[in-house]
Amino acid sequence: MSGTAFPDVDPTRVTTTLTDGVADVRLARPEKRNALDPAMFAAIVRTGEALRTTPGVRAVVLSGEGPDFCAGLDFGAFRAMRNGERLSASVDLPPADGPARATGQRAAHAWARIPVPVIAAVRGNALGGGLQIALGADIRLVHPDAVLSVLEIQWGLIPDMTGTQVLPELVGRDVAKELTLTGRRVSGTEAVALGLATRVEDDPLAAALAMAGEIAALSPHAVRAAKRLLDAAGRVDLETGFAAEQDEIGALIGSPNQAEAVTARFERRAPVFADPDLR
Known part of the structure; x- marks a missing residue:
C-alpha cells in the first residue's frame, strides 16, 4: 500500500x-x-x-x-x-x-x-x-x-x-x-x-x-512473537506465560526467517526476510 x-x-x-x-x-x-x-x-x-x-x-x-x-x-x-x-x-x-x-x-x-x-x-x-x-x-x-x-x-x-x-x-x-x-x-x-x-x-x-x-529490518515472525509475549506478561499466570514462551521459541527455531537471520549474520550481510502469510 x-x-x-x-x-x-x-x-x-x-x-x-x-x-x-x-x-x-x-x-x-x-x-x-x-x-x-x-x-x-x-x-x-x-x-x-x-x-x-x-x-x-x-x-x-x-x-x-x-x-x-x-x-x-x-x-x-x-x-x-x-x-x-x-x-x-x-x-x-x-x-x-x-x-x-x-x-x-x-x-x-x-x-x-x-x-x-x-x-x-x-x-x-x-x-x-x-x-x-x-x-x-x-x-x-x-x-x-x-x-x-x-x-x-x-x-x-x-x-x-x-x-x-x-x-x-x-x-x-x-x-x-x-x-x-x-x-x-x-x-x-x-x-x-x-x-x-x-x-x-x-x-x-x-x-x-x-x-x-x-x-522492520528484523525477522517479522520474531518481532510479532516478542510483542505477543510481552503483551501477555503480567496478564496471565506464570505457568501460562512460561509455556507460551516455549511455544514461541519452538516455532521460531529452524524456521526460514530464523535460519536467514543466522546465515546473514555469519555472512555479514543484510538479511532478507519473508513476511507472514496473513491469509
Whole structure:
C-alpha cells in the first residue's frame, strides 16, 4: 500500500503511507489540533483495524500533522454533551470484534491490537482522548516540551477510551489516580520520568521512523512473537506465560526467517526476510 489513505478512510482525518515495511500514520486535522470529531474517530478506528491484516506491515508510526499530536475531543462534542448527546456513539463502523466496544475505546485499543510494534511520536498537545490514543501504542517518543494530560476530569468526565485500565499498568495505581483526579498537565520530560512515555526526542517523528525502520529490518515472525509475549506478561499466570514462551521459541527455531537471520549474520550481510502469510 502506498498513497495517502486506505480507500474507506477519510484522508482529511487520517493518512497512511507504507514504505519498506513501515506504516506512517498521521492524524490529519492540524487546523483543529487533530481534535476528535465523529469523522476523526471513524478514520482512526478504520485505519488501526485495517493495519492488523495489511500485508507487508512490520512496524507502525503514529503521529499528528502540525504542531500537536491530538488535543482531545472537538469542542462540538462537549457542546453536545450538555444536552446529553454522545457524538462518538453515532459513528458508523463495522461491528467490534474485540474487547473494546465503544467507538472511543476502539480508537485507542486498535493500536494495541496491531500485531507489530506501534510507535507514537508525540509533540505539542496530547490531551484527554488524544493521550489515550497514544497509550495504545507500544512505545511513545515525546518532545521534551510536549504537553500530556488525563484532562477529562476538568470537563466533568472520566477517561473512557481504555485509559482507566491502561494507565495504572504504565505509571502505577497511585500516579494514575493523581493524574486522573487532577487533570494536571505534564511535560514530555516529566511524562518519561513517570512512565507515561518511553523517552524524549527533539524530533520524535524522525526518531520514531528510524526506530520503526530498524524493527522492520528484523525477522517479522520474531518481532510479532516478542510483542505477543510481552503483551501477555503480567496478564496471565506464570505457568501460562512460561509455556507460551516455549511455544514461541519452538516455532521460531529452524524456521526460514530464523535460519536467514543466522546465515546473514555469519555472512555479514543484510538479511532478507519473508513476511507472514496473513491469509
